[in-house]
Amino acid sequence: MDCRVVVEAAVPVYDVATADEAVRIAISKTGDMLNPDLNYVEINMGERSCPHCGEELEPAFLAADESLVALELEMTVFNVERDEHAARIARKEIGQRLENIPLDIVEIEEIPDEDEPAEAEADDTEADDTATDEEILPEFEELIDE
The missing domain is CATH 3.30.70 (Alpha-Beta Plaits)
Structure with missing residues (x-):
């Protein structure tokens, strides 16, 4: 503290x-x-x-x-x-x-401890990045097939 x-x-x-x-x-x-x-x-x-x-x-x-x-x-x-x-x-x-x-x-x-909210935000950002990667990959595969 x-x-x-x-x-x-x-x-x-x-x-x-x-x-x-x-x-x-x-x-x-x-x-x-x-x-x-x-x-x-x-x-x-x-x-x-x-x-x-x-x-x-x-x-x-x-x-x-x-x-x-x-x-x-x-x-x-x-x-x-x-x-x-x-x-x-x-x-x-x-x-x-x-x-x-x-x-x-x-x-x-x-x-107040500032580390806890920053870690929670970092976790949310990583989750968003993962979701974005999953959305981009199928579109990329479609471009390769064309």
């Missing part, structure tokens, strides 16, 4: 003036830490909301020219037994490169 795992990271950024600047720096900083070993990890802005009213907040919390930015890191984990196994692998792989950055599993989604 293959799974898509989304991990939330709290990335500290220093000496910034705006939330947008903090997000850009956090994405760049995270990309530098992950690359080249984990260049397949997608980095997106995280989503935050007020715990009391549910209002959407910016992904960066800014105070005294320092910021804590919520990022979502998404990766695909292949050949796992369970969702928990995929979460442990993703957390370990990402956590080894993002030292001192807290991580939390946000979402684990099983990826």
